[in-house]
Every structure is written in structure tokens, then in C-alpha cells.
Amino acid sequence: MRRIGSDLHDGPAQLVALAALRMDSPLLLDPAASPSHRKTEIADIHHTLDEAIREIRAICTGLVLPQIEASTVAEILRLAVAEHERRTASSVSLSLPSRLPDLGTSEKISIFRFAQEGLNNAWRHGLGKGQAVKARVTQGKLLIQVLDHGPGFQSGSCEGLGLAGMRERIESIGGHFETFSSPRGTRLTITLNIEDQK
Secondary structure (H helix, E strand, O other): OHHHHHHHHHHHHHHHHHHHHHOOOHHHHOOOOOHHHHHHHHHHHHHHHHHHHHHHHHHHOOOOOHHHOOOOHHHHHHHHHHHHHHHHOOOOEEEOOOOOOOOOHHHHHHHHHHHHHHHHHHHHOOOOOOOEEEEEEEOOEEEEEEEEOOOOOOOOOOHHHOHHHHHHHHHOOOOEEEEEEEOOEEEEEEEEEOOOOO
């Protein structure tokens, strides 16, 4: 039940929230906005809602993110970044090493959801400033970070950011989850032990 709850929160619930935020776009509310730009914005909202419906159906049938199984970690991070940029019309800096380890499906899904949720938070709560995803391998560990240069949050005020669910998801695969926030931005980090990975 916790896994299903996390999948619903990190996937379709985030997509619906993004679509709802875009409903307040000046492109839709400003009578002077270009009709072609308005049409593009509406199409993007429809596409995001269609993705949410597909994810709900996948969760209902137990086929959560079936495309992830055959993807590499680098491809998964590129996918999360590309989808976020398309949905939010924002930019994300992506930094990857030349080689990343091959991981199991559970780890890959957790990494995708971490990047997806972290970027959603960076856009919604960090105002989309300085969004970045970084990955590196050091001393038998894989570190992945999602960062922003937003206003940050104070300890104890982050319950609505989905951080508890993120932490639980990462710890369920033996990983470690950390948060750091200040008025200069927020950094979310996951660490996975890859010494036993081939």
C-alpha cells in the first residue's frame, strides 16, 4: 500500500498538479495572448493529463513505468529531465559521468521517481530557479542530486513536499536520502551502494 501510495503521489498526482498550475498561465488568462500560443499551452496541458491517466492505468495493472526496465540510469535521468522541461517550459542543467552502473528495476524506478519529484519541487517551490540534476560515482557509491536556487524551506515546514515518501522509497532499496535547504536553494541527495553491482 505504501508503494502504491508513493507511486500515485510521485507520478500522476504530480502531473495533475502541474497541469493545474499551468491552468493559471498568462497564456490562458490574458485576453491579449496569442491564439496560437494559447492553443499550444492547452495542448501541453492535455498531454500532461493524458500522461497522468496512463500512469494511473499502469499502476492499476501493476506495470509501473514499464519502459524503465530496459533503460540505463543515464537514460532514465535524461528522460526525467526532458519530461520536466517539456511540462514546465523551463530548463534543467544535467551533469552525468561518462559511465553509470547498471541497476535493478526497483532502483531505476526509485531514481526516476526521485528525479521527477525533486524537479517538481524545484519548479513549484524553488520557483524553477537554477534547476539541476547531477550524478556521480565515488568510492563504490552512486550519488544523485536534484538542486535549485529557490528560496529554500525551513526544517519542519516541508511536509507538503513529499520528502517523507521520497525518503521511504529510497531507504526501501537500501539507499540513503538527504536534504539541505537554505535561502540560497535546496539540494536533495540520494546515495546508493553499488559495490555489489556488476
